[in-house]
Amino acid sequence: MDSIKFLYMRYFNFLIIVVFAFNIGCSNDEILLGQRQNVLENQIKTVSANNISQLILNKPKNWSSWKNKGRNSSHDIGNLVFNEKQNYSIIRKKIGPKGIYNEPVVLDNIIYILAPSGYVVAYNTDGSFLWEVDIVPLNLKKRKSNVFGGLSIYKEHLILTSSLGEVLSIDIKNRNVKWRFDFKRAFRSPPLVHGNKIYAITGDDIALSLTLNGKLRWTRKGPQKNTKLMSAAMPAASGSRVLFPFSGGSLMALNAYNGLELWTNNFQKSSLGSALATIGDFGGDPVIVGSRIYAVSAFGEIFATSLNGKVVWRNNIPGRSRLIVSGNSIFFISGDNSLVRIDKKSGRLIYKTQNLITKKKIRFIGPLLVENKLLVYSSNGYMMWFDAKTGNLLKESEIGENVSSPPILVDKKIIFVSAEGVLNILS
Numbered sequence: 001m002d003s004i005k006f007l008y009m010r011y012f013n014f015l016i017i018v019v020f021a022f023n024i025g026c027s028n029d030e031i032l033l034g035q036r037q038n039v040l041e042n043q044i045k046t047v048s049a050n051n052i053s054q055l056i057l058n059k060p061k062n063w064s065s066w067k068n069k070g071r072n073s074s075h076d077i078g079n080l081v082f083n084e085k086q087n088y089s090i091i092r093k094k095i096g097p098k099g100i101y102n103e104p105v106v107l108d109n110i111i112y113i114l115a116p117s118g119y120v121v122a123y124n125t126d127g128s129f130l131w132e133v134d135i136v137p138l139n140l141k142k143r144k145s146n147v148f149g150g151l152s153i154y155k156e157h158l159i160l161t162s163s164l165g166e167v168l169s170i171d172i173k174n175r176n177v178k179w180r181f182d183f184k185r186a187f188r189s190p191p192l193v194h195g196n197k198i199y200a201i202t203g204d205d206i207a208l209s210l211t212l213n214g215k216l217r218w219t220r221k222g223p224q225k226n227t228k229l230m231s232a233a234m235p236a237a238s239g240s241r242v243l244f245p246f247s248g249g250s251l252m253a254l255n256a257y258n259g260l261e262l263w264t265n266n267f268q269k270s271s272l273g274s275a276l277a278t279i280g281d282f283g284g285d286p287v288i289v290g291s292r293i294y295a296v297s298a299f300g301e302i303f304a305t306s307l308n309g310k311v312v313w314r315n316n317i318p319g320r321s322r323l324i325v326s327g328n329s330i331f332f333i334s335g336d337n338s339l340v341r342i343d344k345k346s347g348r349l350i351y352k353t354q355n356l357i358t359k360k361k362i363r364f365i366g367p368l369l370v371e372n373k374l375l376v377y378s379s380n381g382y383m384m385w386f387d388a389k390t391g392n393l394l395k396e397s398e399i400g401e402n403v404s405s406p407p408i409l410v411d412k413k414i415i416f417v418s419a420e421g422v423l424n425i426l427s
Helices: 002-025
Strands: 090-094 105-107 110-114 119-124 129-134 149-154 157-162 166-171 176-182 192-194 197-201 206-210 216-221 236-238 241-246 250-255 261-266 287-289 292-296 302-306 311-315 324-326 329-333 339-343 349-352 364-370 373-378 382-387 393-398 408-410 413-417 422-426
Touching (some): 110 149, 149 192, 192 236, 206 241, 236 287, 324 364, 329 364
Antiparallel strands (some): 090 422, 119 129, 157 166, 197 206, 250 261, 339 349, 408 413, 413 422
8 A cells, every 4th residue: 555655656756856857948048959930030021111112114025936834944924015905816726635634835937736635736826737656655555635844945856844744855846755754753844955965753753864866964852741732843054053843842053064963942931821831833934044043932921032042031921823024023823813023133022913813723824914904814715905013904805715725826826725725825
């Protein structure tokens, strides 16, 4: 009996010590090691009414080609030229099955598109069919109907990545596959051609580089996140730096020559009130303009860095679209379907429109900056024009096509593919 009483007293004293230690640990006077984040830091930084500067945009330009997703290796789309009319001339051509299409690429008035059926199709910008090439491997036992990936143009060749795990080169003149490189891992985004080399990123976050003859140069494994978006951001490049956006929320700059890491920046915050992880998929391709790099997370924030990786600013605004950088502003569609304008120098919010917010399951695609106005398409068949300075809706019109691929603008023609597999050319 005495032994039981003794054990009970020891247990009771132990509980008192644990409770005392817990209270001390939670005391406001105790200094805990590690980084604490103030809840207020997650709030969006805005430009005060007194400090809103005049909208300054670069002069609109007419581009005759669109060689990869985001137009060029830096994804600097800029301000574009289009002859806006009351009534548009629209050419529509059925080019493939229903499904998800990536951005077309254009060179010498020819549009190239990767269809979910596994064919690369070529059409003139007047809508006439030219040719098609089957890119599905001959040894594939069962043909898939949901092939995804993308295209880039290098001189007279199409460089292609696919969800079938291959990088290919298609000879445009001879209209055949010149070489295949089977990496045995699916690709979610188009390849990048920069400095006479090919760069790509797989669905499981392996960065790789190939020669233009299809020989592997180097690989690099990046941080990975299990839950991913259907498509992914593609690399961007400037000089000897190639920027790889990994699904784990890291923007990693690698040496273009040998693949060695130069620096890494990570997304740090999630959306206010969101149960999602604090890091995650990129909402759009990284963009390089001058000496700055801009990147946006689908679930967290947007940030700007120098070419050497020094963070210039961050703001807690998620985005799920391409970034349009022009003059003193950046435009994109936020994670909550708002059209956003932020100050390029400080990253502070200038406006968030309410025009795109809806309870319906509608995806908004864009934007494009077209002669100082913002053009946005919707997955339920509308095109909308906004005032770039204020974000006010100027007009909208029904086009009767559910947009799938992000629209591009080449030689004053707006080009996109619908979810029904219809090529649309507006002029």
